Amino acid sequence: MITIETPNVRERLVELIQLQVLYNRLHALEQRKGDLPQQIEDLQDKIAALQLTSQGTHQQIQQCEAEIRTLHTSNDSLRDHEQKLQKLLLSVRNEQEYYKIESDLKEARLTIEKNLKDIQRLQQRVMVSQHKHEEELTHMAELQRLIAEKQENLDKIILRNKQQEEDLRERIQILSEHVQREDARLFHLFDRRRQSLRGGSALVSAIPLEGKEDRVICSGCYTLLPRQLQWQLYQRNTILICENCGRLLVDAALFEEVAASMP
Ligand SMILES: [Zn+2]
Numbered sequence: 108m109i110t111i112e113t114p115n116v117r118e119r120l121v122e123l124i125q126l127q128v129l130y131n132r133l134h135a136l137e138q139r140k141g142d143l144p145q146q147i148e149d150l151q152d153k154i155a156a157l158q159l160t161s162q163g164t165h166q167q168i169q170q171c172e173a174e175i176r177t178l179h180t181s182n183d184s185l186r187d188h189e190q191k192l193q194k195l196l197l198s199v200r201n202e203q204e205y206y207k208i209e210s211d212l213k214e215a216r217l218t219i220e221k222n223l224k225d226i227q228r229l230q231q232r233v234m235v236s237q238h239k240h241e242e243e244l245t246h247m248a249e250l251q252r253l254i255a256e257k258q259e260n261l262d263k264i265i266l267r268n269k270q271q272e273e274d275l276r277e278r279i280q281i282l283s284e285h286v287q288r289e290d291a292r293l294f295h296l297f298d299r300r301r302q303s304l305r306g307g308s309a310l311v312s313a314i315p316l317e318g319k320e321d322r323v324i325c326s327g328c329y330t331l332l333p334r335q336l337q338w339q340l341y342q343r344n345t346i347l348i349c350e351n352c353g354r355l356l357v358d359a360a361l362f363e364e365v366a367a368s369m370p
Contacts, residue, residue, distance in 0.1 A: 110339070112345070113290045114290075118289075119346065123357075125369060126282050129369075130301060133276070167236050172233060185218055192215065293346065310354060311325060311327040312356070312359040323340070325349040328349060328352035330351040
């Protein structure tokens, strides 16, 4: 059983309860934000990922368009070549020459045709990618709108909390300084636990065990407290620590009494 000795235990107990109540109120204010900050962060991550995808799509479009331009240029020169060959056909000197030019002409026309098919295929790809890109941009704009909406809600909550938060912090500071002056060791013990424990609950009350009301459990970790500790708890003349979770323990009646008396 861990107990802390300090002069004027009753006063210190009351002050530590007061401190804990103020911290609990601060925590409750923080909870009002809910998971809005997390939601905003998740949406920002989604947008960042989408931006990368959309950049990729844009590059694909540019690449296809460049290929289309190259194919058009190639066809332009092939058509020039075709015209020249046609002219040459008019002045052939023998059959061999005629077949040679005919074969060149055929090859040029086949290449032009093949290029045209490639252009068509690429144009289709561009259309698909453009559609995809537009969808990505619309999706991003929608996510931006959602972020703005959530940020606005969060800002409203922060603004509403602001005054209360400042008041609480001021009261906490005054009280902390007082306890620290009275018993620095006790204060640091409380403060270290507050910073390391979930929800900042360094001090909790011992509450009756359901179905066995004559026994109490630590409301921080739900461990059954030994009878000896329970007895000491009700004496209120020593500061007790839960052996399982390390939280400072007070009896529920005292906690409620102090909490109720606070503005
Ligand atoms: Zn505990």
